Amino acid sequence: MNEQEQLEESxxxxxxxxxxxxxxxxxxxxxGRLYCLLFFSEKPLTLDEMKEELGMxxxxxxxxxxxxxxLNMVEKTWVKGVRKDLYVASDNxxxxxxxxxxxxxxxxxxxxxxxxxxxxxxxxxxxDDPDTSEEVKAKAExxxxxxxxxxxxxxxxxxxxxxFETKEILDFVPLHKEEQEKR
Numbered sequence: 001m002n003e004q005e006q007l008e009e010s011x012x013x014x015x016x017x018x019x020x021x022x023x024x025x026x027x028x029x030x031x032g033r034l035y036c037l038l039f040f041s042e043k044p045l046t047l048d049e050m051k052e053e054l055g056m057x058x059x060x061x062x063x064x065x066x067x068x069x070x071l072n073m074v075e076k077t078w079v080k081g082v083r084k085d086l087y088v089a090s091d092n093x094x095x096x097x098x099x100x101x102x103x104x105x106x107x108x109x110x111x112x113x114x115x116x117x118x119x120x121x122x123x124x125x126x127x128d129d130p131d132t133s134e135e136v137k138a139k140a141e142x143x144x145x146x147x148x149x150x151x152x153x154x155x156x157x158x159x160x161x162x163x164f165e166t167k168e169i170l171d172f173v174p175l176h177k178e179e180q181e182k183r
Contacts, residue, residue: 024067030056031064035073035089044077044086064122072099084158094175102164109161113154120147 001009001040019032038045045053051061065087068074073096077086091097123140126132132140161168174180 001180011036015040025073026104027064027067027071029068030054030060032063034061035068038068038074038087038089041088043091044088046082046084046086048084050087072096081124096163098167102161105157107162109154109157115160116147116154120144120151123147 015033015036019029022029022032022035033054034050034056035054037050047058047061047065050056050065051058054061055065064076068087069076073090074087077088079086123144126140127137127144136155160169163172
């Protein structure tokens with residue numbers, strides 16, 4: 001095996017593993033392969049170049065690029081004299097993770113917290129209503145207690161998300177292993 005083949009085989013290994021794990025970011029393996037293509041590319045690529053390299057349709061390629069742009073995994077770039085849009089892989093994986101984690105978890109936390117608060121209020125109204133049967137009141141009290149535990153969990157999760165948004169998490173888990181070892 002010559003050195004070019006070794007290089008390609010090494011890259012193919014990483015591309016395969018990364019693309020299979022892109023579900024963590026909510027995208028398909030083909031979008032993961034596109035990201036890796038841009039990651040290993042020595043120059044910005046156009047949609048046509050990416051389409052040709054991966055054998056995807058132009059519509060699929062456009063949707064894939066849009067998904068990667070939304071995840072801040074890919075950026076548009078400009079090169080003098082080139083009229084077509086060019087794309088490169090984002091060079092800040094930590095920020096990508098922070099953005100994705102905080103966006104997804106913040107949304108889920110807010111949605112769940114709102115549902116819990118609304119449900120708790122409704123259950124408390126049942127408990128306060130003199131016409132509510134004792135059987136329903138007993139069940140509502142159990143539900144309110146369970147929902148209180150969930151609310152405490154979402155309060156904790158909200159604080160955790162905040163540490164990612166403010167980068168305070170880096171005080172506990174630095175970006176570089178050497179920084180952690182110095183502590």
